[in-house]
Amino acid sequence: MVSFSHTATGTAETVWAAQRKPVQALRIDELRRLVVVAAHPDDETLGAGGLIARAGRAGVPVTVVVLTNGEASHPGSTTHDPARLAALRRVEVTAAVAALAPAGQVRLLDLPDGTLTERLAEASRAISDEIGPGGPGTWLVSPWSLDSHPDHAAAAAAARDAARDRSVTLFEFPIWAWHWSTPEDSVWPDGMLRNLDLAPDDRRRKAQAMALHRSQIQPLSGLPGDEPIIQASFSAHFERDYETYIEIDTETDTALTPSLAGDFFEEFYAGTRDPWGFETRWYEERKRILTLAALPRQRFRAALELGCSIGVLTSDLADTCDTVHAVDIAEQPLLVARARLAERPGVTFERSTLPAEWPEGSFDLIVLSEVGYYFSAEELREVLGRCRDSLTADGVIVACHWRHPVPEYPLTGDRVHAELGRLAGFERTVEHRERDFLLEVFEATPARSVAQREGLVP
Template sequence: MVSFSHTDAGTPENLWAAAHREAVAAGEAASVGSVAPGSGPLSPAPPVQALCVDDLLRLVVIAAHPDDETLGAGGLIAWAGRAGVPVTVVVLTNGEASHPGSGTHDPARLAALRRVEVTAAIAALAPSALVRLLDLPDGTLAGHRDEASRAISAEIGSDGPGTWLVAPWTLDGHPDHAAAAEAACHAARGRGVSLFAYPIWAWHWSTPGDPVWSDGVIRTLELAPEDRRRKTRAMALHVSQVQPLSGLTGDEPIIQAAFAAHFERGYETFIEIEIEMEIEMEIEMEMEVEVEVEVEPSLSGAFFEEFYAGKRDPWGFETRWYEERKRSLTLAALPRKQFRAALELGCSIGVLTAGLADRCDTVAAVDVAEQPLREARARLAAHPGVTFARRTLPAEWPEGSFDLIVFSEVGYYFSAVELREVLRRCRGSMAPGGVIVACHWRHPVPEYPLNGDQVHAELGRLAGFERTVEHRERDFLLEVFEAAPTRSVAQREGLTP
């Protein structure tokens, strides 16, 4: 692995600019059968070819750390977002090791900052993009390659041709980038996807004539002005990396001006990777297991109709102290006294709905089964602001904009794939400054596709939201997520700055 520091002078951008001009000329000469010149900065210049995006139907970008996606592929993400191509960004670590000498920001604080920064940056690049934050440890990603590979494989799913997997370059000189590249390559094998790599630190420590650049076909994407603007805005949102954390030693910016110049170009560079078709048996088995988990179906409406048959309150919402206490905690966790419009997913017989009716001007409550809805309508008949509807989610998603979405004891009924779609719909239905409150049973239930901890782990990866309440018990997990950036209850009431 190459040894370098972000404080090193690095290779000036003007050398790369000259090399790029020669490489483009070499590519043009090669296309007409001429001999490319060999006297320029690349000595000789490997031809550079244009990156053709005509067959791009879905884009999955892997980042070892928050900001890798913007530096290396921000323009491509912006293009895909404008073109209506579905985009998912998988961020493997929180980048908490970026400032090991800081006396003002410990790793936990840096991780929290960088999670918010990366979701905001990706939203600036492509507002409809999905973000997956895996929370793997920064600096030791090599020890978690299998976990990263399984997550990437699950993200690819059953998609094949037309899906592009874009990841850090294995020769970039950073061990986490190499680990991310290997995980992506393993995940891509045998899947029919196209694999591309993006350099980041190689622009810093390498030179245009370095033999490292002869490994693979180099392709460039010319960026439209709008995509360059989006990339610039997104980069500025990685505040902890482009600005000093403080004026103290150890808090200097990681991305300094000379290094940032490599990513202000009018183009982005990718290396096309030839995926080996041979698959090690253990990796193949791991991938097959992961894909099987992803396609496990959600529980159907018929399951719940049968569950409720002949039972008015099968979960004991009205009679169990456990349920009454949990309901009180859920309502107490809401960060505002009153909400304009709430959406309750999976309302059952409407016991929690009644508590919400006192805190919300309107409540739109939905459930997949008709029998509990009859009980709920009777319970809330005197509340004109409350409506009930039978819906199969996520396909029959309610219309409207909501400043509160209640996601209580329902997430584990969905498959992993449909849960992500439900959360994407939640984000799309959220009014500015909106809140999601979620509460789920933590013990395993054989019939359920997921468990409560898995549901909340997925909620924690929802782009553009911060976890502001976390109440964890042996039996259930209660959390509140608010649109970022947000203020605490004490801040809203003027009790603290």
């Protein structure tokens, strides 16, 4: 992350104007609902004020989700403590959004300024609640992940997480990058930039809204520490007749996050037999009961369990399947699993790094329990493709995953199940959704229900 100071001399607006490059236009005609995320009050106006004004004029519903009150903007002030600044900035952002789009809504989340990285889950949930199911024409707009401000990066991460598995179009807007970057900087992504030309009325509304953020553009007092945060040279970047956005592909934005390696799991299991509490927690026992109950048949010929860990679920599967082949990336849990099921001749274990080391054979049941989010998006799709190719014609995939975010994991549980839902030739026949986990069964299309198989319905 680039280190910069708002008081330092940045790249002049004349430099950006002189080297403006052709950029694809933002297709505003596709917009039906707009949700804007601001890390701090004034982000919405600086980065997306013209878009908000344009949407408001068109009668498009607009909501601005403000994650913090921006109370850390003047840490050296002797006249305005954080509480007073927070109160001022809440009023300012509410007035600014009303100037941009009179019917627009403002949601103030009140998270602590400067600590968004530690509050990603709360931010993501709030944004998700505002998006709802999404749908065609729903746009989610947030600060740019590469803006080199920690709270801006966190706001982008929360927005990306909220956008996954929903039908939304995601954009990010730069703010501080205009200050510290240059037109030649490789940080600007080729092919992803979009410009929105602003009508005179949109520019007027944006200027009016910016003027309402008085605590940021005017000195709080004449004393040291109360100087304006937004200097005139910086403000010039947002007086343009256009705004710039970066379009984010929600399908591939996590593709560069690598799968967790074997070393991660060897270290995780070091010195402990059961770090997840598979043997002791009612949560885990109940989840296994539900997983087995979701299976559409009483018996299976051959099961493949991916990520078997210490073999607790493997033991239950052995009661339902003629054979179970269980794999894991780490040797330590496999030692425990082999000892647990040493007397079960139909059970075999193998240490494998998936998807490269794929088990041989065909299976009529494949189980992915708490394993899918350890893969990168790209490798997960390869894993699911291999699952499909390894299934018999009557094969079943059962998947169960934790839904709460885990920073170390490349994907979320909901993202894993969204990818499963896209698996060609398969349909979801069981869906059990709780706050903590998601349990689903997938079978080849057209699938028959349990009642149909037993002749209870046609």
